[in-house]
Amino acid sequence: MSVVKSFAVGAGDMCYIRHGSDNFTIIDCDLSDENADRIIDELRRASADKGVSRFISTHPDEDHFGGIHLLDDAMPILNFYVVKNQAIKDVETESFTRYCQLRDSEKAFHIYKGCSRKWMNDKDDERGSAGINVLWPDLSNAYFKEAMASCNAGESYNNVSAVIRYSIKDGPSFLWLGDLETEFMESISDSINLPKTTVVFAAHHGRNSGKIPNSWLEKLDPQIIVIGEAPSRHLNYYTGYKTITQNMAGDITMHCEGNKVHFYSSNLNYWHKGLK
Known part of the structure; x- marks a missing residue:
């Protein structure tokens, strides 16, 4: 069984995938003194029996690599997947310094449309x-x-975000969009292949500025859109689609069994009238 988890980390993003194969993937992070111990402890447990671990950085923004030095110190990042860049910042935080060290090291694997790598999307006898x-x-x-x-x-860093898709054979699929902005997504609509996808994580934490355009939604046809923790006044709620908002649900854990996804919320008082 595969498990996908999206942590509620405020106005940032952090997910992991515990694959059905011998793989473990972390997508972005936003760790702080308040949440780091709890989240890192869970990541250690969830990845303990996996032979290959990778960290995917969608783009070089603080709310997507915040606290990466805490993660790297506790669970050394050996495989750092990143869009090749030379981003600079007016203020170089400890997190950005570590991001740059990983980005520019031999641990980095540069990702781009259609790239392949063992064992990201290429299997072997091992x-x-x-x-x-x-x-x-x-x-x-x-x-x-x-x-x-x-x-x-x-x-500006948002529109260099990678679009990452995780799919399970004969099962559900998931899509991450980083912080892509609406106007940029519209401009590349004819240049990106967007297969139908079960669960889509809304761009830019669900903000209006990152509303997924209709030209994308028609192709993706998502069954669930996960909306992040941006302030409610900035959110787009995607009328006509089933959504889960992390402002209300907290951490969202998705267990994938067969062709079904079982959703669990860390908020014991949360319920969703659109799901069984």
């Missing part, structure tokens, strides 16, 4: 595939090149 595919970025795309220039100049 172990199976993790089922992870990178749908974006297309390094030759003019809009992406413009976004990367802005990132490397220290101006």
Whole structure:
């Protein structure tokens, strides 16, 4: 059984996948003195019996790599998956310094549209595939090149976000969009392949600024959209789609069995009228 978990970390993102194969994946992090011990303890337990662990960084923004030095000190990151960049910051936090060290080290694997790697999406006799595919970025795309220039100049980082898809054979699928902005998503709509996906994590923590455009939603046809913990006044609630908001649900744990996803909320008072 595969398990996907999205932590409620405030206005940031952090997920992990405990794969059905011998793989464990962390996607982004936003650790603080208040949550680091609890989350790292869980990550240790969840990954203890897995032979391969990887960290995927969607983009170089503090709310997506915050506290990465705490994670790396407690659970050394050996495989750091990152969109190649030379992002700079006016203020270099301890987290950003560690991010740059990992980004520029031999531990880094540069991700891009259609890339392959053992055992991310390539299996062998030793172990199976993790089922992870990178749908974006297309390094030759003019809009992406413009976004990367802005990132490397220290101006804006959102639109260099990778689009990551995890799928289980004959089972559910999940999609992460980082902090892509609506206008950028619309501009690349014809340049990205978007298969139907069961659970989609809304871009930019569910903010209006990252509303997934209809041109994407029609292709993805998600059964659930997970909306992050941005302030309620900034959220888009995706009328016409089933949603789970982490402001209300807290940590969301998804157990994948067969073609079903069982949802668990850390808020014992949370319920969802649209789910059995």
